[in-house]
Amino acid sequence: MASGVNNCKPKVVTGPLGYVLEDVPHLSDYIPNLPTYPNPLQNNPAYSVVKQYFVNIDDTVPHKVVVHKDSPRGVHFRRAGPRQRVYFQPDEVQAAIVTCGGLCPGLNTVVRELVCALYHMYGVKKVLGIEGGYIGFYARNTVNLDPKNVNDIHKRGGTVLGTSRGGHDTTKIVDNIQDRGINQVYIIGGDGTQRGASLIFEEIRRRGLKVAVAGIPKTIDNDIMVIDKSFGFDTAVEEAQRAINAAHVEAESIENGIGVVKLMGRYSGFIAMHATLANRDVDCCLIPESNFYLEGEGGLFEFIEKRLKENGHMVIVIAEGAAQDLVSESMQTLANNKHQDASGNKLLQDVGLWISHKIKDHFAKHKIMKINLKYIDPTYMIRAVPSNASDNVYCTLLAQSAIHGAMAGYTGFTCGLVNGRYTYIPFYRITQSQNRVVITDRMWARVLSSTNQPSFLGPKDVIAEQREEAEMLDDEIDEPCLNDVTVNTQVSIYPKMPVKYS
Ligand SMILES: Nc1ncnc2c1ncn2[C@@H]1O[C@H](COP(=O)(O)OP(=O)(O)O)[C@@H](O)[C@H]1O
Ligand SMILES: O=P(O)(O)OC[C@H]1O[C@](O)(COP(=O)(O)O)[C@@H](O)[C@@H]1O
Numbered sequence: 275m276a277s278g279v280n281n282c283k284p285k286v287v288t289g290p291l292g293y294v295l296e297d298v299p300h301l302s303d304y305i306p307n308l309p310t311y312p313n314p315l316q317n318n319p320a321y322s323v324v325k326q327y328f329v330n331i332d333d334t335v336p337h338k339v340v341v342h343k344d345s346p347r348g349v350h351f352r353r354a355g356p357r358q359r360v361y362f363q364p365d366e367v368q369a370a371i372v373t374c375g376g377l378c379p380g381l382n383t384v385v386r387e388l389v390c391a392l393y394h395m396y397g398v399k400k401v402l403g404i405e406g407g408y409i410g411f412y413a414r415n416t417v418n419l420d421p422k423n424v425n426d427i428h429k430r431g432g433t434v435l436g437t438s439r440g441g442h443d444t445t446k447i448v449d450n451i452q453d454r455g456i457n458q459v460y461i462i463g464g465d466g467t468q469r470g471a472s473l474i475f476e477e478i479r480r481r482g483l484k485v486a487v488a489g490i491p492k493t494i495d496n497d498i499m500v501i502d503k504s505f506g507f508d509t510a511v512e513e514a515q516r517a518i519n520a521a522h523v524e525a526e527s528i529e530n531g532i533g534v535v536k537l538m539g540r541y542s543g544f545i546a547m548h549a550t551l552a553n554r555d556v557d558c559c560l561i562p563e564s565n566f567y568l569e570g571e572g573g574l575f576e577f578i579e580k581r582l583k584e585n586g587h588m589v590i591v592i593a594e595g596a597a598q599d600l601v602s603e604s605m606q607t608l609a610n611n612k613h614q615d616a617s618g619n620k621l622l623q624d625v626g627l628w629i630s631h632k633i634k635d636h637f638a639k640h641k642i643m644k645i646n647l648k649y650i651d652p653t654y655m656i657r658a659v660p661s662n663a664s665d666n667v668y669c670t671l672l673a674q675s676a677i678h679g680a681m682a683g684y685t686g687f688t689c690g691l692v693n694g695r696y697t698y699i700p701f702y703r704i705t706q707s708q709n710r711v712v713i714t715d716r717m718w719a720r721v722l723s724s725t726n727q728p729s730f731l732g733p734k735d736v737i738a739e740q741r742e743e744a745e746m747l748d749d750e751i752d753e754p755c756l757n758d759v760t761v762n763t764q765v766s767i768y769p770k771m772p773v774k775y776s
């Protein structure tokens with residue numbers, strides 16, 4: 275076994291005209307003289323007919339596709355896909371798959387496609403499922419996975435492997451990886467999971483182990499940086515339509531009917547925003563990124579009254595992370611960020627219930643009009659469904675990309691779609707911060723224009739938001755992150771931790 279070189283600096287390659295490649299680590303960075311083998315896919319009848327199946331090792335994908343004549347070429351990521359040479363022989367591979375964090379449509383599809391692609395594309399026959407999330411590495415049994423026993427799991431919601439929050443002990447996990455002879459680890463999970471995966475990768479590198487660590491980004495909230503979207507998000511937006519439609523039917527069937535629908539989105543309102551835009555029956559969309567107020571001129575109550583007078587009914591969609599400060603204040607509870615789940619995520623108060631009571635109280639107290647309000651909370655129902663067709667295809671390609679990368683010796687990466695292309699992104703880039711709806715962006719403007727709701731923003735808020743957005747873009751696009759990747763970089767924009775991770 276080679277000795278570990280603790281070279282934790284990101285691999286950043288620069289080229290002419292401002293070209294920057296934020297590259298991913300490779301096993302050969304810290305293990306010298308690794309043998310390589312021809313990719314078994316070149317003998318696979320299905321793939322050998324493809325004109326240019328193997329990805330050129332110099333292929334990279336730009337992060338930013340809108341450019342000007344004189345703008346620098348900017349940040350790029352390594353293109354995902356099969357390479358001519360691989361660093362593992364099929365019978366040498368012992369793969370492990372784990373699912374962590376909250377449920378998300380598509381988890382089972384990714385598990386299925388990892389198993390099937392390992393078997394059928396690369397001839398790998400030893401695939402272990404780790405049960406119950408990270409803690410399962412050292413506290414639970416494993417299960418052998420093969421194409422037969424995963425054959426129809428994509429038709430089910432949830433994860434057949436089970437999942438959990440918390441319980442991330444890097445040393446114990448890596449000890450276990452070593453003891454079981456695992457040399458490819460596929461880790462499916464959200465931002466917290468990818469942070470954990472980064473620590474696992476660092477420890478593996480420190481020990482000098484020939485173990486590839488590949489992340490597959492999961493979250494229904496779509497709050498993962500850099501990538502176009504996370505799997506399960508499309509399904510969630512589609513499933514949310516059913517709840518919004520029901521709210522609309524209820525609201526329009528009765529005089530001054532109000533339907534309130536709460537959707538998921540702890541820190542980011544993407545599901546609420548897209549579900550609103552897709553549906554067109556929504557009169558008001560409230561998300562964590564856009565503060566709002568209830569009383570007075572330009573406030574929510576005034577808007578509700580106006581809309582009821584105009585239309586006789588209305589639908590409000592609210593993301594679960596919206597207005598948490600207002601909820602805490604009015605319920606006189608402790609500040610939210612004092613309550614965390616096992617992973618250090620903020621535990622939320624039920625904003626849907628809160629706003630429903632507030633609206634009812636307001637209209638009753640001021641004897642404005644008699645309203646009929648129905649509150650629908652479909653959050654866990656949405657999260658528990660199997661993925662839709664487009665997410666299934668996305669999950670399949672993510673799983674295959676992860677395997678191609680690991681077989682080619684890349685490690686410490688998350689695979690993701692960037693501008694429609696599959697890429698390998700270094701962990702530190704994904705975990706640096708969190709994707710949020712930019713309320714000075716066109717997409718949010720489209721929502722405001724489709725609902726015709728107030729923006730609740732004063733000129734000061736707009737300037738502050740624009741400044742924040744400009745700073746985020748500067749950090750994100752123009753400058754490669756040159757921080758030390760020994761994660762836990764606490765540069766995130768949201769309150770997480772102080773849960774301790776070893
Ligand atoms: N900052 C962190 N460092 C290391 N591990 C983490 C970190 N945050 C979360 N984890 C681990 O990742 C797993 C999932 O995290 P969680 O935040 O619950 O879900 P998600 O990955 O979907 O965001 C948990 O087992 C947790 O212990
Ligand atoms: O109740 P749970 O299982 O802890 O999960 C609730 C949270 O999980 C999510 O669905 C997704 O969160 P993660 O991506 O961090 O797993 C959030 O939208 C929601 O706030």
Ligand SMILES: [Mg+2]
Nearest residue numbers: 464465466493
């Ligand atoms: Mg998360």
